Amino acid sequence: MARRLTLFILLAMLVGILTGFVLNQTVSDPAHLATITTGFSILTDIFLRLIKMIIAPLIFGTLVAGIAHMGDSSALGRIGARSVGWFVLASLVSLSLGLVFVNLFHPGVGLGLPLPPVNEASGIAKPEFSLHDFFVHLVPTSIIDAMAKNDVLPIVIFSVFFGIAITAVGDKAKPIVQGLESLVHVMLQVTDYVMKAAPIAVFAAVANAVAHQGIAILVTYGWFMGGFFLALLVLWSFFYAVSYALIGRQTHVLIRYVREPFMIAFSTASSEAAFPRLLEALDKFGVPKRIASFVLPLGYSFNLDGSMMYCSFATMFIAQAYGIHISFPQQIIMMLLLMVTSKGIASVPRASLVVIASTLAFFDIPEAGLLLILAVDHFLDMGRTATNVLGNAVATVLVTKWEGAFETIESDEMEPLPTPAHTMHGGKAGLDLDPNR
Numbered sequence: 001m002a003r004r005l006t007l008f009i010l011l012a013m014l015v016g017i018l019t020g021f022v023l024n025q026t027v028s029d030p031a032h033l034a035t036i037t038t039g040f041s042i043l044t045d046i047f048l049r050l051i052k053m054i055i056a057p058l059i060f061g062t063l064v065a066g067i068a069h070m071g072d073s074s075a076l077g078r079i080g081a082r083s084v085g086w087f088v089l090a091s092l093v094s095l096s097l098g099l100v101f102v103n104l105f106h107p108g109v110g111l112g113l114p115l116p117p118v119n120e121a122s123g124i125a126k127p128e129f130s131l132h133d134f135f136v137h138l139v140p141t142s143i144i145d146a147m148a149k150n151d152v153l154p155i156v157i158f159s160v161f162f163g164i165a166i167t168a169v170g171d172k173a174k175p176i177v178q179g180l181e182s183l184v185h186v187m188l189q190v191t192d193y194v195m196k197a198a199p200i201a202v203f204a205a206v207a208n209a210v211a212h213q214g215i216a217i218l219v220t221y222g223w224f225m226g227g228f229f230l231a232l233l234v235l236w237s238f239f240y241a242v243s244y245a246l247i248g249r250q251t252h253v254l255i256r257y258v259r260e261p262f263m264i265a266f267s268t269a270s271s272e273a274a275f276p277r278l279l280e281a282l283d284k285f286g287v288p289k290r291i292a293s294f295v296l297p298l299g300y301s302f303n304l305d306g307s308m309m310y311c312s313f314a315t316m317f318i319a320q321a322y323g324i325h326i327s328f329p330q331q332i333i334m335m336l337l338l339m340v341t342s343k344g345i346a347s348v349p350r351a352s353l354v355v356i357a358s359t360l361a362f363f364d365i366p367e368a369g370l371l372l373i374l375a376v377d378h379f380l381d382m383g384r385t386a387t388n389v390l391g392n393a394v395a396t397v398l399v400t401k402w403e404g405a406f407e408t409i410e411s412d413e414m415e416p417l418p419t420p421a422h423t424m425h426g427g428k429a430g431l432d433l434d435p436n437r
Protein backbone atom coordinates (compact mmCIF):
# COMPACT_ATOMS: atom_id res chain seq x y z
CA MET A 1 0.00 0.00 0.00
CA ALA A 2 2.81 2.39 0.92
CA ARG A 3 4.63 1.75 -2.34
CA ARG A 4 1.45 2.30 -4.34
CA LEU A 5 0.81 5.62 -2.60
CA THR A 6 4.39 6.75 -3.22
CA LEU A 7 4.03 5.83 -6.90
CA PHE A 8 0.72 7.69 -7.16
CA ILE A 9 2.29 10.76 -5.56
CA LEU A 10 5.16 10.71 -8.06
CA LEU A 11 2.73 10.36 -10.96
CA ALA A 12 0.61 13.17 -9.53
CA MET A 13 3.69 15.42 -9.39
CA LEU A 14 4.54 14.72 -13.03
CA VAL A 15 0.97 15.28 -14.20
CA GLY A 16 0.81 18.43 -12.09
CA ILE A 17 4.00 19.80 -13.68
CA LEU A 18 2.65 19.07 -17.16
CA THR A 19 -0.76 20.60 -16.40
CA GLY A 20 0.79 23.69 -14.84
CA PHE A 21 3.14 24.14 -17.80
CA VAL A 22 0.28 23.91 -20.30
CA LEU A 23 -1.76 26.47 -18.37
CA ASN A 24 1.23 28.79 -18.04
CA GLN A 25 1.85 28.69 -21.78
CA THR A 26 -1.74 28.90 -23.00
CA VAL A 27 -3.44 31.29 -20.56
CA SER A 28 -1.96 34.78 -20.88
CA ASP A 29 -4.46 36.73 -18.78
CA PRO A 30 -3.33 36.62 -15.10
CA ALA A 31 -6.90 37.12 -13.85
CA HIS A 32 -8.18 34.26 -15.99
CA LEU A 33 -5.30 32.04 -14.84
CA ALA A 34 -6.08 32.87 -11.20
CA THR A 35 -9.69 31.88 -11.76
CA ILE A 36 -8.68 28.54 -13.27
CA THR A 37 -6.17 27.71 -10.54
CA THR A 38 -8.54 28.63 -7.71
CA GLY A 39 -9.84 25.07 -7.82
CA PHE A 40 -6.30 23.76 -7.39
CA SER A 41 -5.71 25.87 -4.30
CA ILE A 42 -9.05 24.75 -2.85
CA LEU A 43 -8.05 21.08 -3.16
CA THR A 44 -4.63 21.69 -1.62
CA ASP A 45 -5.98 23.79 1.25
CA ILE A 46 -8.68 21.25 2.08
CA PHE A 47 -6.11 18.43 2.22
CA LEU A 48 -3.77 20.43 4.46
CA ARG A 49 -6.65 21.35 6.75
CA LEU A 50 -7.63 17.67 6.97
CA ILE A 51 -4.07 16.89 8.04
CA LYS A 52 -3.97 19.74 10.54
CA MET A 53 -7.15 18.52 12.24
CA ILE A 54 -5.29 15.28 13.04
CA ILE A 55 -2.07 16.76 14.42
CA ALA A 56 -3.12 18.09 17.86
CA PRO A 57 -5.03 15.02 19.15
CA LEU A 58 -2.40 12.70 17.67
CA ILE A 59 0.52 14.52 19.36
CA PHE A 60 -1.34 14.77 22.66
CA GLY A 61 -2.43 11.13 22.67
CA THR A 62 0.89 9.60 21.62
CA LEU A 63 3.00 11.84 23.84
CA VAL A 64 0.97 11.33 27.03
CA ALA A 65 0.67 7.56 26.50
CA GLY A 66 4.39 7.37 25.72
CA ILE A 67 5.38 9.20 28.90
CA ALA A 68 3.05 7.00 30.94
CA HIS A 69 4.80 3.88 29.63
CA MET A 70 8.28 5.25 30.38
CA GLY A 71 7.58 4.54 34.01
CA ASP A 72 9.83 7.18 35.60
CA SER A 73 10.81 10.80 35.05
CA SER A 74 14.52 9.99 34.79
CA ALA A 75 13.93 8.22 31.46
CA LEU A 76 12.00 11.24 30.21
CA GLY A 77 14.82 13.60 31.21
CA ARG A 78 17.46 11.38 29.62
CA ILE A 79 15.60 11.09 26.33
CA GLY A 80 14.91 14.83 26.32
CA ALA A 81 18.58 15.69 26.94
CA ARG A 82 19.78 13.34 24.20
CA SER A 83 17.20 14.73 21.77
CA VAL A 84 18.10 18.36 22.39
CA GLY A 85 21.83 17.55 22.22
CA TRP A 86 21.40 16.02 18.77
CA PHE A 87 19.12 18.86 17.66
CA VAL A 88 21.82 21.42 18.50
CA LEU A 89 24.50 19.45 16.65
CA ALA A 90 22.30 18.89 13.58
CA SER A 91 21.34 22.58 13.53
CA LEU A 92 24.98 23.66 13.61
CA VAL A 93 25.80 21.27 10.76
CA SER A 94 22.82 22.51 8.72
CA LEU A 95 23.62 26.18 9.17
CA SER A 96 27.31 25.61 8.49
CA LEU A 97 26.62 23.71 5.26
CA GLY A 98 24.35 26.54 4.10
CA LEU A 99 27.13 29.08 4.66
CA VAL A 100 29.78 26.86 3.06
CA PHE A 101 27.82 26.30 -0.14
CA VAL A 102 26.63 29.88 -0.55
CA ASN A 103 30.23 31.06 -0.19
CA LEU A 104 31.40 28.36 -2.59
CA PHE A 105 28.88 29.05 -5.38
CA HIS A 106 28.20 32.80 -4.84
CA PRO A 107 24.71 32.46 -6.41
CA GLY A 108 23.85 36.10 -5.70
CA VAL A 109 26.80 37.47 -7.70
CA GLY A 110 25.89 38.42 -11.29
CA LEU A 111 22.28 37.34 -10.82
CA GLY A 112 21.20 39.23 -13.92
CA LEU A 113 17.88 40.36 -12.42
CA PRO A 114 16.81 43.92 -11.54
CA LEU A 115 17.23 44.39 -7.79
CA PRO A 116 14.21 45.64 -5.85
CA PRO A 117 14.70 49.17 -4.43
CA VAL A 118 16.25 48.98 -0.96
CA ASN A 119 13.31 50.85 0.56
CA GLU A 120 10.65 48.58 -0.94
CA ALA A 121 8.67 46.50 1.53
CA SER A 122 8.75 42.72 1.20
CA GLY A 123 5.34 42.15 2.77
CA ILE A 124 6.85 39.66 5.25
CA ALA A 125 6.34 40.54 8.89
CA LYS A 126 9.58 40.52 10.88
CA PRO A 127 8.82 40.31 14.58
CA GLU A 128 11.80 40.98 16.81
CA PHE A 129 12.97 37.98 18.78
CA SER A 130 12.17 38.30 22.46
CA LEU A 131 13.59 35.82 24.96
CA HIS A 132 10.76 36.73 27.33
CA ASP A 133 8.05 36.08 24.74
CA PHE A 134 9.69 32.84 23.63
CA PHE A 135 9.71 31.26 27.10
CA VAL A 136 6.30 32.63 28.07
CA HIS A 137 4.86 31.24 24.83
CA LEU A 138 6.01 27.74 25.82
CA VAL A 139 3.37 27.55 28.55
CA PRO A 140 -0.21 27.53 27.22
CA THR A 141 -2.87 29.59 28.94
CA SER A 142 -5.33 27.09 27.52
CA ILE A 143 -4.56 23.69 26.03
CA ILE A 144 -7.76 24.02 23.96
CA ASP A 145 -6.44 27.25 22.44
CA ALA A 146 -3.04 25.66 21.71
CA MET A 147 -4.72 22.68 20.03
CA ALA A 148 -7.02 24.95 18.03
CA LYS A 149 -3.94 26.74 16.66
CA ASN A 150 -1.90 23.51 16.24
CA ASP A 151 0.78 25.23 18.34
CA VAL A 152 3.10 22.27 18.88
CA LEU A 153 5.38 23.56 21.65
CA PRO A 154 2.63 24.45 24.16
CA ILE A 155 0.92 21.12 23.37
CA VAL A 156 4.17 19.31 24.13
CA ILE A 157 4.64 21.19 27.42
CA PHE A 158 1.08 20.43 28.59
CA SER A 159 1.40 16.79 27.47
CA VAL A 160 4.62 16.36 29.44
CA PHE A 161 2.97 17.67 32.63
CA PHE A 162 -0.11 15.53 31.98
CA GLY A 163 1.95 12.40 31.30
CA ILE A 164 4.12 12.83 34.40
CA ALA A 165 1.01 13.36 36.51
CA ILE A 166 -0.51 10.15 35.12
CA THR A 167 2.66 8.27 36.07
CA ALA A 168 2.47 9.69 39.60
CA VAL A 169 -1.19 8.76 40.01
CA GLY A 170 -0.53 5.15 38.93
CA ASP A 171 -3.29 2.58 38.49
CA LYS A 172 -6.08 5.11 38.94
CA ALA A 173 -5.04 6.71 35.64
CA LYS A 174 -5.11 3.47 33.61
CA PRO A 175 -8.50 4.25 32.05
CA ILE A 176 -7.18 7.60 30.83
CA VAL A 177 -4.12 5.99 29.24
CA GLN A 178 -6.26 3.29 27.64
CA GLY A 179 -8.58 5.97 26.30
CA LEU A 180 -5.67 7.96 24.87
CA GLU A 181 -4.26 4.84 23.21
CA SER A 182 -7.65 4.22 21.64
CA LEU A 183 -7.68 7.85 20.50
CA VAL A 184 -4.30 7.36 18.80
CA HIS A 185 -5.53 4.27 16.94
CA VAL A 186 -8.63 6.15 15.80
CA MET A 187 -6.60 9.16 14.61
CA LEU A 188 -4.23 6.89 12.67
CA GLN A 189 -7.27 5.32 11.00
CA VAL A 190 -8.49 8.82 10.12
CA THR A 191 -5.02 9.43 8.69
CA ASP A 192 -5.44 6.43 6.40
CA TYR A 193 -8.65 7.92 5.07
CA VAL A 194 -7.12 11.36 4.55
CA MET A 195 -3.96 10.05 2.85
CA LYS A 196 -6.03 8.50 0.08
CA ALA A 197 -6.50 12.07 -1.16
CA ALA A 198 -2.76 12.88 -1.06
CA PRO A 199 -2.08 12.35 -4.80
CA ILE A 200 -4.94 14.72 -5.67
CA ALA A 201 -3.57 17.37 -3.32
CA VAL A 202 -0.05 16.91 -4.70
CA PHE A 203 -1.28 17.31 -8.27
CA ALA A 204 -3.17 20.48 -7.34
CA ALA A 205 -0.27 22.04 -5.41
CA VAL A 206 2.32 21.41 -8.13
CA ALA A 207 0.03 22.43 -10.99
CA ASN A 208 -0.85 25.65 -9.20
CA ALA A 209 2.79 26.58 -8.56
CA VAL A 210 3.99 25.82 -12.10
CA ALA A 211 0.98 27.53 -13.69
CA HIS A 212 1.78 30.81 -11.95
CA GLN A 213 5.60 30.73 -11.94
CA GLY A 214 6.30 28.70 -15.06
CA ILE A 215 9.23 26.40 -15.76
CA ALA A 216 11.39 29.31 -16.95
CA ILE A 217 11.70 30.68 -13.42
CA LEU A 218 13.60 27.51 -12.50
CA VAL A 219 16.16 28.28 -15.21
CA THR A 220 16.57 31.92 -14.14
CA TYR A 221 17.28 30.90 -10.55
CA GLY A 222 19.04 27.69 -11.56
CA TRP A 223 22.40 28.50 -9.91
CA PHE A 224 20.73 29.58 -6.67
CA MET A 225 18.40 26.58 -6.53
CA GLY A 226 21.06 24.14 -7.70
CA GLY A 227 23.48 25.26 -5.00
CA PHE A 228 20.84 24.96 -2.32
CA PHE A 229 19.66 21.49 -3.37
CA LEU A 230 23.28 20.33 -3.59
CA ALA A 231 23.76 21.53 -0.01
CA LEU A 232 20.63 19.58 0.97
CA LEU A 233 22.06 16.50 -0.72
CA VAL A 234 25.22 16.80 1.35
CA LEU A 235 23.09 17.16 4.49
CA TRP A 236 21.14 14.04 3.54
CA SER A 237 24.48 12.24 3.12
CA PHE A 238 25.48 13.39 6.60
CA PHE A 239 22.27 11.96 8.05
CA TYR A 240 22.86 8.71 6.17
CA ALA A 241 26.47 8.46 7.38
CA VAL A 242 25.55 9.07 11.03
CA SER A 243 22.67 6.61 10.84
CA TYR A 244 24.82 3.96 9.13
CA ALA A 245 27.56 4.40 11.74
CA LEU A 246 25.09 3.57 14.52
CA ILE A 247 22.61 1.09 13.04
CA GLY A 248 24.50 -0.21 10.00
CA ARG A 249 22.53 -1.76 7.12
CA GLN A 250 19.26 -1.09 8.92
CA THR A 251 19.63 2.43 7.51
CA HIS A 252 18.43 1.05 4.16
CA VAL A 253 15.27 -0.25 5.83
CA LEU A 254 14.77 3.14 7.49
CA ILE A 255 15.02 4.88 4.12
CA ARG A 256 12.45 2.51 2.66
CA TYR A 257 9.98 3.20 5.48
CA VAL A 258 10.54 6.96 5.51
CA ARG A 259 10.24 7.25 1.73
CA GLU A 260 6.49 7.85 1.75
CA PRO A 261 6.36 10.63 4.41
CA PHE A 262 9.42 12.18 2.73
CA MET A 263 7.60 12.32 -0.62
CA ILE A 264 4.45 13.69 1.03
CA ALA A 265 6.46 16.48 2.67
CA PHE A 266 8.33 17.23 -0.56
CA SER A 267 5.28 17.37 -2.78
CA THR A 268 3.01 19.32 -0.41
CA ALA A 269 5.73 21.48 1.22
CA SER A 270 4.10 20.68 4.57
CA SER A 271 5.81 18.92 7.47
CA GLU A 272 2.44 18.49 9.17
CA ALA A 273 1.15 16.47 6.23
CA ALA A 274 3.91 13.92 6.78
CA PHE A 275 3.70 13.67 10.59
CA PRO A 276 1.11 10.88 10.97
CA ARG A 277 2.77 8.72 8.28
CA LEU A 278 6.22 9.35 9.76
CA LEU A 279 4.98 8.20 13.16
CA GLU A 280 3.65 4.99 11.61
CA ALA A 281 6.86 4.46 9.61
CA LEU A 282 9.04 4.71 12.72
CA ASP A 283 6.72 2.33 14.56
CA LYS A 284 7.19 -0.25 11.79
CA PHE A 285 10.93 0.32 11.92
CA GLY A 286 11.02 -0.68 15.57
CA VAL A 287 11.01 2.67 17.39
CA PRO A 288 8.87 2.37 20.55
CA LYS A 289 5.89 4.73 20.60
CA ARG A 290 7.04 6.07 23.98
CA ILE A 291 10.16 7.47 22.29
CA ALA A 292 8.76 8.47 18.89
CA SER A 293 5.79 10.24 20.47
CA PHE A 294 8.17 12.41 22.50
CA VAL A 295 11.07 13.05 20.14
CA LEU A 296 9.06 13.76 16.97
CA PRO A 297 6.87 16.61 18.33
CA LEU A 298 9.97 18.10 19.97
CA GLY A 299 11.84 17.84 16.68
CA TYR A 300 9.04 19.52 14.76
CA SER A 301 9.73 22.65 16.84
CA PHE A 302 13.48 22.47 17.46
CA ASN A 303 14.96 20.39 14.64
CA LEU A 304 14.15 22.18 11.38
CA ASP A 305 17.38 21.23 9.61
CA GLY A 306 16.32 22.04 6.06
CA SER A 307 14.72 25.35 7.05
CA MET A 308 17.78 26.41 9.03
CA MET A 309 20.09 25.69 6.11
CA TYR A 310 17.81 27.73 3.87
CA CYS A 311 17.91 30.67 6.28
CA SER A 312 21.71 30.94 6.19
CA PHE A 313 21.91 30.23 2.45
CA ALA A 314 19.18 32.70 1.44
CA THR A 315 20.41 35.49 3.75
CA MET A 316 23.89 35.35 2.25
CA PHE A 317 22.39 35.10 -1.26
CA ILE A 318 20.55 38.39 -0.76
CA ALA A 319 23.67 40.05 0.67
CA GLN A 320 25.66 38.90 -2.37
CA ALA A 321 22.97 40.19 -4.75
CA TYR A 322 23.27 43.68 -3.23
CA GLY A 323 27.07 43.52 -3.12
CA ILE A 324 27.21 43.58 0.69
CA HIS A 325 30.25 41.86 2.15
CA ILE A 326 29.61 39.74 5.24
CA SER A 327 32.88 38.86 6.94
CA PHE A 328 33.63 35.45 8.41
CA PRO A 329 33.16 36.62 12.04
CA GLN A 330 29.83 38.17 11.02
CA GLN A 331 28.78 34.90 9.41
CA ILE A 332 29.54 33.09 12.67
CA ILE A 333 27.36 35.62 14.50
CA MET A 334 24.68 35.08 11.84
CA MET A 335 24.79 31.33 12.41
CA LEU A 336 24.41 31.72 16.18
CA LEU A 337 21.62 34.27 15.72
CA LEU A 338 19.73 31.90 13.44
CA MET A 339 20.21 29.10 15.97
CA VAL A 340 18.24 31.14 18.49
CA THR A 341 15.66 33.02 16.41
CA SER A 342 14.55 29.98 14.42
CA LYS A 343 13.42 28.28 17.62
CA GLY A 344 11.15 31.12 18.62
CA ILE A 345 8.86 31.13 15.59
CA ALA A 346 8.80 27.49 14.48
CA SER A 347 4.99 27.49 14.34
CA VAL A 348 4.71 30.70 12.27
CA PRO A 349 3.46 30.21 8.68
CA ARG A 350 6.33 30.60 6.17
CA ALA A 351 8.62 30.66 9.21
CA SER A 352 11.83 30.60 7.16
CA LEU A 353 10.96 33.87 5.43
CA VAL A 354 10.13 35.48 8.77
CA VAL A 355 13.47 34.38 10.22
CA ILE A 356 15.32 35.66 7.14
CA ALA A 357 13.53 39.02 7.36
CA SER A 358 14.65 39.43 10.97
CA THR A 359 18.22 38.43 10.13
CA LEU A 360 18.45 40.84 7.19
CA ALA A 361 17.56 43.74 9.45
CA PHE A 362 20.21 42.74 12.00
CA PHE A 363 22.97 42.91 9.36
CA ASP A 364 21.60 46.01 7.55
CA ILE A 365 20.80 44.01 4.41
CA PRO A 366 17.83 45.44 2.45
CA GLU A 367 14.63 43.69 3.42
CA ALA A 368 13.46 44.15 -0.16
CA GLY A 369 15.89 41.37 -1.09
CA LEU A 370 13.24 38.90 0.07
CA LEU A 371 11.37 39.75 -3.12
CA LEU A 372 14.21 38.07 -5.04
CA ILE A 373 13.49 34.67 -3.53
CA LEU A 374 9.69 34.78 -3.25
CA ALA A 375 9.29 33.65 -6.86
CA VAL A 376 10.98 30.30 -6.21
CA ASP A 377 10.32 29.97 -2.49
CA HIS A 378 7.65 27.30 -2.97
CA PHE A 379 10.02 25.02 -4.89
CA LEU A 380 12.75 25.51 -2.29
CA ASP A 381 10.21 24.97 0.47
CA MET A 382 9.57 21.50 -0.94
CA GLY A 383 13.21 20.57 -0.44
CA ARG A 384 13.68 22.07 2.99
CA THR A 385 10.41 20.61 4.30
CA ALA A 386 11.32 17.10 3.15
CA THR A 387 14.72 17.58 4.82
CA ASN A 388 13.02 18.55 8.08
CA VAL A 389 11.08 15.27 7.99
CA LEU A 390 14.19 13.22 7.20
CA GLY A 391 16.17 14.96 9.95
CA ASN A 392 13.50 14.23 12.55
CA ALA A 393 13.27 10.61 11.47
CA VAL A 394 17.02 10.15 11.88
CA ALA A 395 16.98 12.01 15.22
CA THR A 396 14.28 9.70 16.58
CA VAL A 397 16.16 6.60 15.44
CA LEU A 398 19.44 7.82 16.96
CA VAL A 399 17.83 8.53 20.32
CA THR A 400 16.23 5.07 20.24
CA LYS A 401 19.61 3.49 19.52
CA TRP A 402 21.28 5.40 22.36
CA GLU A 403 18.47 4.23 24.64
CA GLY A 404 19.00 0.63 23.45
CA ALA A 405 15.25 0.40 22.98
CA PHE A 406 14.76 -0.92 19.45
CA GLU A 407 11.96 -3.42 19.01
CA THR A 408 11.66 -6.02 16.24
CA ILE A 409 11.77 -4.41 12.82
CA GLU A 410 8.94 -5.44 10.52
CA SER A 411 11.18 -6.36 7.59
CA ASP A 412 12.20 -9.55 5.87
CA GLU A 413 15.30 -7.89 4.42
CA MET A 414 17.34 -7.24 7.57
CA GLU A 415 18.02 -8.86 10.88
CA PRO A 416 16.21 -7.14 13.77
CA LEU A 417 18.27 -4.86 15.96
CA PRO A 418 18.98 -6.35 19.39
CA THR A 419 16.80 -5.01 22.19
CA PRO A 420 18.33 -5.08 25.70
CA ALA A 421 15.85 -6.64 28.06
CA HIS A 422 16.24 -3.92 30.67
CA THR A 423 15.04 -1.24 28.27
CA MET A 424 11.83 -2.90 27.28
CA HIS A 425 9.97 -2.15 30.48
CA GLY A 426 10.80 1.52 30.90
CA GLY A 427 12.76 1.27 34.17
CA LYS A 428 10.87 1.06 37.43
CA ALA A 429 7.18 0.56 37.81
CA GLY A 430 4.88 2.67 35.71
CA LEU A 431 1.66 1.78 33.97
CA ASP A 432 2.33 -1.73 32.71
CA LEU A 433 -0.38 -1.73 30.04
CA ASP A 434 1.98 -2.77 27.28
CA PRO A 435 5.60 -3.28 28.34
CA ASN A 436 6.84 -3.10 24.76
CA ARG A 437 5.53 0.44 24.30
